[in-house]
Amino acid sequence: STQESLRRGALIAIEGLDRAGKSTQCALLLDHLQKEGLSAKLQKFPGQMINSYLQNTSNLDDRAIHLLFSANRWEASEGLLTTLKSGTSILLDRYIYSGIVFSAAKPAMPIPNPHPLSTTWCRNPDVGLPRPDIVIFLNISQEDAAKRAGFGDERYEKPEMQEKVRGLFEELREDERDSGDWWVVDAGKSVGEVAEEVWKGVQEGLRRVKERGLDIRSI
Ligand code: ADP
Numbered sequence: 001s002t003q004e005s006l007r008r009g010a011l012i013a014i015e016g017l018d019r020a021g022k023s024t025q026c027a028l029l030l031d032h033l034q035k036e037g038l039s040a041k042l043q044k045f046p047g048q049m050i051n052s053y054l055q056n057t058s059n060l061d062d063r064a065i066h067l068l069f070s071a072n073r074w075e076a077s078e079g080l081l082t083t084l085k086s087g088t089s090i091l092l093d094r095y096i097y098s099g100i101v102f103s104a105a106k107p108a109m110p111i112p113n114p115h116p117l118s119t120t121w122c123r124n125p126d127v128g129l130p131r132p133d134i135v136i137f138l139n140i141s142q143e144d145a146a147k148r149a150g151f152g153d154e155r156y157e158k159p160e161m162q163e164k165v166r167g168l169f170e171e172l173r174e175d176e177r178d179s180g181d182w183w184v185v186d187a188g189k190s191v192g193e194v195a196e197e198v199w200k201g202v203q204e205g206l207r208r209v210k211e212r213g214l215d216i217r218s219i
């Protein structure tokens with residue numbers, strides 16, 4: 001079986017704008033992998049630690065919150081490696097890529113430092129984290145995302161912010177073009193159609209894991 005031919009689990013990141021369908025696709029994917037006899041689990045970022053911030057109930061300096069997001073991933077990283085080595089694949093519902101672009105998209109605040117966060121600054125705390133075998137990017141326009149249920153609840157879900165995030169994701173994909181890590185899916189289609197394209201990305205991810213063997217790369 002596929003599971004037996006894998007020496008470790010695959011690390012699969014699902015990324016995209018708010019309401020692109022990440023959580024929907026992660027749930028379907030987990031189910032699909034398990035039906036194929038593959039061991040898999042879900043890891044959602046951010047964790048509980050910063051949820052109150054996202055729900056607008058507390059305020060923190062942009063740099064402090066960025067480092068908390070990164071710390072949240074570092075806190076989980078040892079567990080990720082252990083799980084992968086045990087042969088279980090992991091679906092990451094958001095990862096460093098969201099971390100970078102959402103922080104860099106924030107408007108600069110006059111105090112304590114009037115400069116927006118650069119993507120380089122934002123990436124630095126994540127250097128050394130486990131690198132996904134594939135990043136599945138759910139690509140959707142800001143307008144299509146906004147039509148979906150529940151939009152506008154959280155502090156980042158404003159049209160200007162989402163447009164900025166979309167542009168920064170595009171730059172990031174361009175910067176990482178040569179890595180071949182990104183698998184872009186048109187997320188404006190139906191749930192079933194998107195799931196089919198996501199599955200193709202997962203197959204590609206599993207193929208890479210067979211090639212890479214036990215080697216887990218770093219950011
Ligand atoms: P995310 O995790 O990326 O923020 P969700 O998976 O929570 O997105 O989906 C946001 C909303 O859009 C949910 O109400 C979900 O049912 C709906 N949705 C997800 N995928 C699609 C799709 N392909 N077409 C239409 N609606 C969708």
Ligand code: MG
Nearest residue numbers: 022023024093
């Ligand atoms: Mg979600």
